[in-house]
Amino acid sequence: MNAVTVHNLSVDLDRVPVLREVSCAVQAAGWLALIGPNGAGKTTLLRAVAGLLPHRGTIQVGHADLGTLRGRGRARLIAYVPQVPVLPPDMTVGEYVLLGRTPHLGYLGSAGRRDREKAAEASDRLDVTRFESRRLGRLSGGERQRVLLARALAQEPRVLLLDEPTNDLDIGHQQQVLELVDDLRRSQGVTVLSTLHDLTQAGQYAGELALLHAGRIEAAGPAAAVLTEELIARVYAARVTVTTGPDGRPVVTPVREPSTGYPDAP
């Protein structure tokens, strides 16, 4: 069954069409990575699924149409982590993770014992409990990403929307975060829809890829079908070679034109 089904989705931002009749779907507990050059519409697609943008077409989460869900109901199904989240620098990690319980509280309610337990579970799961009294302004990049995921997990969502979860991280922390997300997907059955810049990583972690270009889906499917030299050259205007890695997944390597020369070898 599909956890998220997007059908004929069109979005205009400031009257400029950004997405044109996009259709895609993610299986329950699957991972769909949105790839494509800057400005292709990846973030817009995520924000539309998060219910943050007016759109035409339909977005279904499970059996529910997104348009029929309101505020809290939608937030209990979908957690969204933006590429550049607003983190109040003086808020503590513990307080921030507890914000994830917001959709489960009544309008005038406050976090109860069960909410604190769920937030603590999420903190434990992402190993942020030991610095939960630290302020958000004092976190390293890797810690920040784990705290964001803990807040999203405290929401107990069925779908996790991640906009560039590896943004600003070194390669080791990138892998760590992607492994964590994959682990949440496997162990909690969370469906993941994310944008990813690194094509090789997208192929390694996501079950399916959708390549966006100028507001349309150019190609979609398993990594081997989408990550081809021809497609990447056309969509990104980039020179790459695609080889097969030891895990059987495609490896995308940037190539420099020989005529422009390389720095002299030592």
Place this chain on the structure above:
Amino acid sequence: MNVGGPRHPGRRIARAYGVAAAFLVAATLVGTLVGAADLNPLATVAALCDRIPFVHLRSSLSALDRAVLFQIRLPRVVLGLMVGGLLAVAGAGYQGVFRNPLVDSGMLGASAGAGLGATLAIAYLSHEGPAAVPVAAFVGSLAGVAIAYLAGAVGGSGPATLLLAGVAVGLFLAGVQTFIMQRSTQDLQQVYYWLLGSLSGATWQQAAEILPYAAVSVTILIAHGRHLDVLSVGDDEARSLGLNPKRVRLIVIAACALAAASAVAVSGLIGFVGIVVPHMVRRLAGTSYRTVLPLSLLAGAGFLVLADTLARTVVAPAELPIGVVTALAGSPVFVWILRSTSAVRT
């Protein structure tokens, strides 16, 4: 597993409540005992306790001292508590809505609207008696915020747009006020006196009149502390957490406007309380609006009673305008806060 959240946050907050409550009681006592008429402290406390139901204490206070205590000093202290609490809690609420620590209770055209209302009443409604001024200030303050909100909503819904619209509306209303003052120079002194704020005419009736507005606005604000915490992560994420930022903003702004208008109506314009007090509270108890709002209410109440006590004693038998005292005491404190905080985060 640590279910209690961060290490000892509860203890820190409990301590902050203790400090604020002690400060409030101390300020109330100082405000009640210090003044032109020398009241015997023990007899005064006995006379006060005698008014508590089921408590009967004999006080040696003379009839005249009793009159001073219950008809002059106490109403002024109580009104000071209310005005200070309202200004501080309104300032904190606005700071939450705009995610900006430098916003004050007089923002969004509230002070300018009140000033214009009071000036109009002083210049053109003097035949109605002095009662017209607070009503006009109250209406003017609310109208100022309403105009700023509508003007801001036209340009978009973001907090920055709203704040800028508030600045524009405030400048416009202040311009109109200056124009009226120029045309009726005989009223200048009275307008200036009102603009600088004073509690010198405090009566029980004033306190009773603003009580309903104060109660409603404070209840609404304190109930929205959690929502302001959610709003602090930005509109997009607040929405993705199921909150309606526009609605929360409208409710909190309306409550802040009501609180500030009630305070302004009986006291004139008193600056700085709405900025300084919430900042002190944050340093003491952290940044969650669930604690910042109620603590600002307590600390603001105590702060203003102390400021008013200074205002009426420093140059006795004359009085300083309370706005002068809060500005003179508030500005250095504010600079000290800025210096000792690593950076102003907006």
